[in-house]
Every structure is written in structure tokens, then in C-alpha cells.
Amino acid sequence: MPEPSILLCGPAAQTEESAASLDLLRQVGLPNAVKYLVTTGKFDSEGAAKTVNVEGDYPADTAYLQTLLRWAEIRDLHDPRFRDGYDLYCLRRIIARFKGSDYAVLLRNGATAFERQWPKLQKSIRGRLFQTFGRSTAARGQVPGKNLIVDLKDERCADFLDAAWELYATGAVYGINEYSLDFALGTALDALRVERMLRQAAERASPVSATGTQQAADVTVLVSLTS
């Protein structure tokens, strides 16, 4: 069985972070891992990774993420709600541009640990769509956020990443009381479930198929979500 291909994304929100992010990428020696250093300007990665300037096409989204942060009267660009959103934006851009990988990894710390854990991570993500690992992002400050692995083979992946991004892009993450990357991504996954259940309930509502048993099952889940 061939080794699964990995899209490895090292984000750098400021030029000064590029070198550190490149260092992390360098430390990963997994076969079939294609490395992308996502920067905000020109940076020579000396062939260790492909460099992508995410601000090169002047995206409005990243400016808006900063605006949300400032409207919330937070000055710290290390705030995890901003930084996770920014890094997720980078990851989505890379996934959209370089297709064909089996997994996407947002690598923000602990490169050697990642390589060591890779076989275990590969097993544990099966059927889960995403998994975070590495250091905690809960504390604000200079601590890098957790790493993220996404199963690109999962058919829900595109919808999931869109939903997750929507939470950051609309500012909804600032409404989460105990924010963490895990919680935000879990919320995105829940939203997909809610949408799917509502859609299924509507589709089953035809006079022929709407049996009491079936509806009761739907409703149990709906009530648990709204309570």
C-alpha cells in the first residue's frame, strides 16, 4: 500500500515568523510530505519548502480578520481566535491550490513529535475528519497554537473547512465563551450535522415516508441540539 501523501502547511502571519516556521518544516522528514511555507511577503526558503505569499493577491479576508479583532478591542495579534482563523485561511488557500493530497497538516509547533506520532495520528484520525495535536492554544500570548490534521479523503472535508472558516470570518468565534481550536472545529462539524438533519427531516416529510417512528428519531436529535 503506498504511503499517503501529506500537504504540510507552515503559516507565518508576519515576515519575522517565516524563519521559525521554515525551521519547523525542515525538521519533518516524512516521505510524501510536500511542504508549503505560507508567508506575507518575499522569503527565500532555500528549497526546503515551497513559499506561498498569501498576501500576494491582496485578499480582503485577512484584513477583515484583523478588523474583527480590533472591533473586539483586542490589540494582541496572538489572540487564538484571530491567529487560528488566519492559519486556517492559509491552510484552505494551500489546499485549494495544491490538490491531490490525502491529509493536510497545519504545523505550528513540535515538528519532531509530529513525525514520531504520525503513524498513530494516521490511525486515530480515521473517520474523524480532523484532529488537533501538539501544544495547547488556550493561553494567549506568544504560544503557538495546536497543530491540526485534516483528512482530505473524507467527503465532508470541503464543507467542514468552509463551515469552520465561516465561524472565523463572521466573528462567531468571538461568541464562544471558552474558545479553543478544538471547540471551534467541533462547532463547525456540529453545524454540518444540524444542516444534514434538517435537510433529511424535510426530505422525509413527504406524505408517504413520514412515519411516526422515523420522525421521533429525528426529533430526539433536534431537541438535544436546541436544549
Add this chain to the structure above:
Amino acid sequence: MTGDALSSQMLGWRKLLRSRPDLVAAVEEEWSRWTVSQREQVPDVSKPQVVIVAQLSCPADLTAHIGLVQLLALRSIRCAVVLAFATEELALIAAGQARREPWYGLVKISGPCERPELLNRLPADSPLVVFTGPAILRRDCLETMFVTKNLARLLSQNEDEVESSDDPVFLWGSGFFGRAGDYAHTEAVKAPSRKKESAGASQLLALDVTELGLCRNPPAAAPRNQWPKRTTTVQLANSDEEAVDIPRVQGGDEFVIRFNRNPLPSTVIERRSARLCATDEPLKIRLPGEMLTPAPKLLRLETYNPSGRVVGTNLLVRVPASQLQPWMLSAFLNRGGGGNPVIRAFAQGTGCRLAYAEDEPETLSEIPVVWGVLRDSDRILAQAKARLMYFFYIDHAYFDRGHGKSYRITRNRYEAGPIRKCPRDRIASLDVEVRPWQKSGREIIVCPPTDYFMAAHNCADWLQTTLDALAQFTERPIIVREKPRPGETAVPLKTALKTAHALVTHSSNVAIEAACLGTPVFVNPASAAAPIGETDLSKIEMPAYPDRDPWLAHVAYNQFSIDEIREGIAWQLLLELEEREFA
């Protein structure tokens, strides 16, 4: 429902609604219709006022909130809308986003701290609707409750009676309908019955827009103003970080603040239910873009009493330049050019909105902060000038120039402007070489602006006009010195000025350098060097040799290092500069 659960619920709901664009369009249309009526019509106090609290996970939920617009569509009631957010930070974000929305000023945005206070403030018999998440209401039930004027009967019922009614209010979703006093005694909103949920969910994608009661009321016509006779003029000069205080008038159950354009139809800029306001506090409003001007604006605050009595007062509202707040600003990036790092630093330092100039719509909602005059910066500036708004302009500094070093920031002009009395500390730290005035020079050096500059400042024939004027008043040799292009070599300015009688330019920084090196300058009145130079070419044989120290101190207070800009020091110094006396 907790804020955390609401996020997934609302996101899933919004995603589902994307398969019903007609429904979303109908909701948006109803919002728009309600907004227009709120902006243009005086309150009809004969209609009962219903306070509607909608809990949202983010402002994007608004156009997915069908139940809310179903109530707004009812013309038999007056709706006071409260958008409730789970955290204070999210409420601040909503307030920022709302500035670009047509419903800005027409709804109350609240965070978790203020919300209990708001609800406690409501009279016990005040009609109250609370949406705890997405909801669709039964149209027939709404008709019964509101259109057929059964509101009083509804409010007299206790919750159990409503719950057991044959006409449950909620087709889908959950919430509270009743008296504010009853809500206050309810610890938590009851979850809807399974039967109702099931019926709603199964019908969601098959709902007809007309079944919801939307899109059936014709748009309201704008009436002429009915101005009350009694007025009081109030000078306003207060502001705090989040809003501007408006002194309130007493009485009435609804406040309306609008531009005073009597007798022309005027626009309502803010509407507030008196039931949601503390009786002893001023009204706090976030002024719209149109009011962010150096000139005062005349507003009118009115209260509408249920008896039909209207009490009004005129307010002369002026926002002094020294009291501008970060929420009043938008810093504009450009798609290209070299100014983006300093614009980002400015936004970081002040905490203001950051956006691309190219994406900004025609109507500005905030005071613009731009770099240079290219790539839509000029369009933004033209809008600000046309509306007589404040604006900030950022460009290369006078001293310590270069990207990543220092930049000048000026307000409502491109250059430093009239001299204000400033300390010498900043100019001293720049270590600028100032030579004595040279009074025995021979030739005149003319430095024309770049083509870009001339196009942007509408002075395409500046060089020819200047040469023609000089020919009238002097026979001295004239040297035209074009700005060296990148890679070109030119005689250094210092060398060229050694034997110069004067330097003539529009508003180039070369005039600053020349003045410091002791060469008299003739410039456009807009130039930063105008205060120590001449602006009249007929005086070319009689240059001015003023004391340059006050001017240099002032100029140094108009430019800042990139670190000062990023750390917010520049913004504080700019506000302080506005308070300094003119020299």
C-alpha cells in the same frame, strides 16, 4: 440555548437556508422595508410597542432570522429590536459591522452584561418576544395575536395557556412570547415540544414565502416632517471610547434622533425605545459617517408620548478633531504600492477597521485613513471631501524618510499645514542640519511635481505656468530639476543649492530640504514649507527669511516612526496636536 450551542445551530441553519435563496431574499427585503419605514416615518404611538430580543451567534444570522422579520412585517405593532450576543466582544464586533448596514442605529446591540439590565428595565406589562435561536412563527397565530388586536388578551394569558393553545406560535424553533414580567420570573425558556419541532423541520424546505406573512405590505411613503414647535439648542462636546453622549429629553416611549433638515424630509439616524433606556443617563449613540465632520451638525431629538404629545430639542453636535475615536476610523490598504505596511501599523496602533480602498463602497461609513493618492485612495479622499468629512492622509516623512522608517500623517490636508506651537523635543531627536539663510545666490531652481501628482492634484500645466510667471518677475537663470527616476544619477540637491537664489516647487519635500539648507522657497499654499516660504511668485526677488525653529518643531510633530505608529503613540500625538495653539 448557550452561546456555544447557538453557533452550531445558527451556522447549520444558515447553510440550510442557502438552498432557499427566495426565502433569504424575502427576509432581506422585509428588513429593507422595515428599515425604510423606520428611517422615514414618525412613530405611530397608537400602535403597541413590542420589544423583540433576538439572540444571534454573529451578525450574519440576521438575514436568516425568519421569525424576527415576520414580526417586523406586522404593521399593527411597533417593534423595538434588541440583537443579543453571547459575549461583549461579539457585541462590539456587531456594532462595528452594523455601521455599513442600512439598519444601523435602528436596533439595540447588547452583550451579556447589559442584557439582564435591559430586560429588568422593561415594565412588567410590556409585550416581549425573545428568540433563543432560529425560528419560524405561525402566520395564523400572529394574525390572531397582533393583527386582530388580541395583544392584550395574549398578554393576560399565562404561559401554560399559550403553550396549550391550538395555535402554537412557533412553527419551528423556540423562544418566549408574553409579558416582560413573566419572562423575568422564568428561569429558562422552555424547549419547544417535540410535536412542534417535528412539524417545523419537516416543512422547512417546502415553506412558501407568502405563508410567512412577508412581502405583502407595500413600501411606506416618506411623509413630510411634522416638527414640534418647542426647541432647545444644546452644544455637545462629549465623547467616550464607545459612543457619543446625547443629552436626553424626558417623557415619551420612543426616542428618535434625526438630521434637522426642516422642512425637507429628514433621515432618522437613531431610534431607541425609551423602555430600553435608563431614565437618568444620556443616550449613547455611535455617530454615522455623515456626522464625522469638522463642522457641527444640527440634529433633532424627539420623544413620542403615547398620548400623542411630542417633545423635541435641537442638538448642535460637533465632534472635535482632538476627540476622534478609533471606532470612527477606517484605514485603507491598496492593491499595490508601498504603503500597506504603514496602513497596517496605523490600524494596529489605533485599533481601527482595516479594509482595501478598492473594496469600499461609494458611501463612507467612517473617517478614512489613506496612503498616497493612487489606487482608489484618491476616490476615497474625494468622497470624504465631498461630504466635508474628516480624513487622514499618510505619505513619506519630511525627515528620516523611507519605507520602514518614518511617515507623515496629516488631517484634512496633504501636508503639515499652519504652524502650531510644539515642543522642540521631536525635531531635536531627528538631528536635522539647519544652515543659515543664504542671501547671495544667483539662479532659481524649479522642481516640478511628478506626472502622477499633477494628475491627482489637477495641476497638469504647473511647470509651464510657473516658468511663464517667473519670466514676468525675474531675469535670473532658471534650472528645471526633475525628480530623478530610480537608477538615474543627478547632482545632489545640497550641491545644486549652493549657489541658488531660491527654489520653486509645488509641495514636494524638496522644499523642506532646501529651507533647512538655507535656500528660500516658493511653494503652493498647500506645501508644508508654505509657512516659512512665499507662495507669490511676484516676490521672487524678495524672498522671506523667517525664523524656522517653530516651523521645524511643528513639522516634526506631523511625522512618526513606524514603531510609533504601530504602538499607537502617533495617534495620541495627533490628537494632542489638535489641542495645540497656532503659532
